[in-house]
Amino acid sequence: MVSGCLPKINPHLLAEEQRVVQTGPALEQIAKIAGITPAVFSPTIEQERFNPFVSIIPISTGCLSSCSFCGTKKAKGVLKSYPIQAIQERFEHDLKNNTKEFWLASQDNGCYGVDLKTNIAKLLEALLSNSGDFRIRIGMMSPQYLINYYDELVSLFNDERLYKFLHLPVQSGNNRILKLMRRQYTVEDFSELVKSLRKDINGVTISTDIIAGFPTETKKEFNDTLRLVEEHKFEIINISKYGERPGTDAEKMLQLHDREKFARTQELTRLHRNISLEQNKTLVGRKDKVLVNEVAKINGFVGRTNSYRPVVVPKAELNSFAIARIKEAYPHFLKGKIEEWA
Numbered sequence: 001m002v003s004g005c006l007p008k009i010n011p012h013l014l015a016e017e018q019r020v021v022q023t024g025p026a027l028e029q030i031a032k033i034a035g036i037t038p039a040v041f042s043p044t045i046e047q048e049r050f051n052p053f054v055s056i057i058p059i060s061t062g063c064l065s066s067c068s069f070c071g072t073k074k075a076k077g078v079l080k081s082y083p084i085q086a087i088q089e090r091f092e093h094d095l096k097n098n099t100k101e102f103w104l105a106s107q108d109n110g111c112y113g114v115d116l117k118t119n120i121a122k123l124l125e126a127l128l129s130n131s132g133d134f135r136i137r138i139g140m141m142s143p144q145y146l147i148n149y150y151d152e153l154v155s156l157f158n159d160e161r162l163y164k165f166l167h168l169p170v171q172s173g174n175n176r177i178l179k180l181m182r183r184q185y186t187v188e189d190f191s192e193l194v195k196s197l198r199k200d201i202n203g204v205t206i207s208t209d210i211i212a213g214f215p216t217e218t219k220k221e222f223n224d225t226l227r228l229v230e231e232h233k234f235e236i237i238n239i240s241k242y243g244e245r246p247g248t249d250a251e252k253m254l255q256l257h258d259r260e261k262f263a264r265t266q267e268l269t270r271l272h273r274n275i276s277l278e279q280n281k282t283l284v285g286r287k288d289k290v291l292v293n294e295v296a297k298i299n300g301f302v303g304r305t306n307s308y309r310p311v312v313v314p315k316a317e318l319n320s321f322a323i324a325r326i327k328e329a330y331p332h333f334l335k336g337k338i339e340e341w342a
Contacts, residue, residue: 071245110141121152169209173228207236213261215253280329
């Protein structure tokens with residue numbers, strides 16, 4: 001059995017294979033094939049964890065956007081949100097079992113609850129009503145939805161148990177390209193939103209996504225994206241070289257040469273690396289409360305500050321809070337030392 005988004009949008013790849021069952025991404029489809037009642041799959045059912053100390057809770061499937069480059073929408077379909085009560089049950093179950101970090105996951109957290117006449121702010125309010133010291137990380141949110149509950153959401157960041165972290169994908173800094181992508185905002189809309197968030201949430205970390213080399217993108221239009229990055233100095237950028245997705249409208253557009261796409265991703269990567277290093281240098285000497293719940297790739301452990309900045313420390317106790325002093329800065333992480341347990 002092969003599941004996920006890719007087989008659904010690339011069925012021809014397995015067409016000649018024998019004894020292969022293709023399914024889409026939804027667990028409900030696998031359940032039907034296996035003869036299991038689909039209702040058994042919900043946020044309250046514990047999934048296998050990539051990190052034993054982090055609970056990833058699905059809050060919805062599908063989305064409300066229609067981006068011209070996206071194959072995921074074709075596979076997952078329109079938005080279907082899980083009720084707040086079901087998510088709350090899963091959250092409380094994991095919290096009682098000593099989980100301290102929770103990620104709210106979906107294709108787009110921004111439109112969560114539109115089909116249920118609710119929103120992500122109301123979901124977070126319910127989860128934060130639980131007692132205990134824990135951290136919640138909000139997943140990716142398309143920018144156009146945030147304005148509908150902006151004040152509700154921003155006020156919740158006064159609670160330190162909500163990471164001061166927002167993942168808002170811009171994809172391009174040029175309005176013609178955004179229109180071709182069928183993004184539902186302009187560069188000006190996005191810039192005003194980022195400025196407001198910087199003003200209203202002290203120390204917020206903003207992550208964004210950028211696609212370099214989208215079909216027909218000129219060098220001048222790509223330079224608009226570089227200027228946007230220089231203006232807003234995003235703490236995190238997920239940089240992608242544009243790649244065609246079968247059956248999408250963008251696949252039919254005039255494609256750039258791979259060499260040019262690669263050059264643009266490299267230029268953007270260099271710019272962001274320099275910006276990130278300068279930002280991180282300003283944090284050296286500072287003390288922060290961190291939640292340590294990850295083993296570092298090389299020598300040590302990783303703790304996250306309230307702004308979701310990664311701090312590598314040489315010695316620590318996993319799944320614990322501590323006060324760390326930042327000693328060194330690198331482009332994508334900080335190094336520090338635990339001074340006391342919190």
